[in-house]
Amino acid sequence: MTQDELKQAVAKAAADYVAANVPAGSIVGVGTGSTANCFIDELAKIKERIGATVASSEATKQRLEAHGIKVLDLNEVSSMPVYVDGADEITARLEMVKGGGGALTREKIVAAVADQFVCVCDASKLVDTLGKFPLPVEVIPMAREYVAREIVKLGGQPKLRTGFTTDNGNLILDVHGLRIGDPAGFEATLNGIVGVVTNGLFACRGADLLLLATPTGVKQITR
Ligand code: 5RP
Numbered sequence: 001m002t003q004d005e006l007k008q009a010v011a012k013a014a015a016d017y018v019a020a021n022v023p024a025g026s027i028v029g030v031g032t033g034s035t036a037n038c039f040i041d042e043l044a045k046i047k048e049r050i051g052a053t054v055a056s057s058e059a060t061k062q063r064l065e066a067h068g069i070k071v072l073d074l075n076e077v078s079s080m081p082v083y084v085d086g087a088d089e090i091t092a093r094l095e096m097v098k099g100g101g102g103a104l105t106r107e108k109i110v111a112a113v114a115d116q117f118v119c120v121c122d123a124s125k126l127v128d129t130l131g132k133f134p135l136p137v138e139v140i141p142m143a144r145e146y147v148a149r150e151i152v153k154l155g156g157q158p159k160l161r162t163g164f165t166t167d168n169g170n171l172i173l174d175v176h177g178l179r180i181g182d183p184a185g186f187e188a189t190l191n192g193i194v195g196v197v198t199n200g201l202f203a204c205r206g207a208d209l210l211l212l213a214t215p216t217g218v219k220q221i222t223r
Pocket of ligand 1: 031032033034035036085086087088097098099100101102103104107
């Protein structure tokens with residue numbers, strides 16, 4: 001199977017999961033990226049069953065609306081049973097690196113509201129140790145160089161994502177050269193640097209369920 005076929009398989013499994021486990025009329029949180037896009041296309045097939053969605057990026061909002069799926073502002077929503085999103089790396093403990101698409105801050109906010117985080121990945125994303133994929137850090141523009149120097153002190157090699165501005169008007173530093181032994185601790189340390197909006201480690205609040213697409217089928221992995 002190609003990687004695209006694996007993404008489509010896991011997206012269908014996620015839509016089936018939502019249809020089977022989420023009360024009709026519920027709000028569904030929707031992530032960002034190519035796997036999330038496949039999920040949106042599958043969600044469109046069951047759109048009569050869900051109440052509305054909350055999008056984690058402008059790109060996701062546009063794709064949902066193109067399918068005729070209602071998108072709410074998060075501030076209008078007080079409960080959300082499920083959030084479905086991809087990841088750049090994930091461990092068996094369901095800690096993740098996210099933000100390859102630069103939507104990490106809105107993804108983390110929408111995920112925080114959801115009761116359950118369902119991560120959808122193909123098998124290439126499952127790793128023993130996080131950090132081979134450069135860790136995205138969203139920074140306030142005026143703090144860019146200060147934050148970069150602080151990250152170097154922590155052992156990382158930050159590189160500015162050139163020509164990219166987040167949906168929130170900020171910059172992304174992609175941090176190379178990490179082997180992250182304590183994901184929750186490192187997430188908190190990075191978020192403690194003044195000028196960091198948030199970073200792409202989702203460990204303090206990881207996923208609750210991983211739907212992992214493999215050539216022999218979609219596996220369900222829980223913590
Ligand atoms: C976007 C993300 C994505 O979930 C992550 O980059 C995975 O994307 P893809 O499904 O395209 O591999 O965090 O900010």
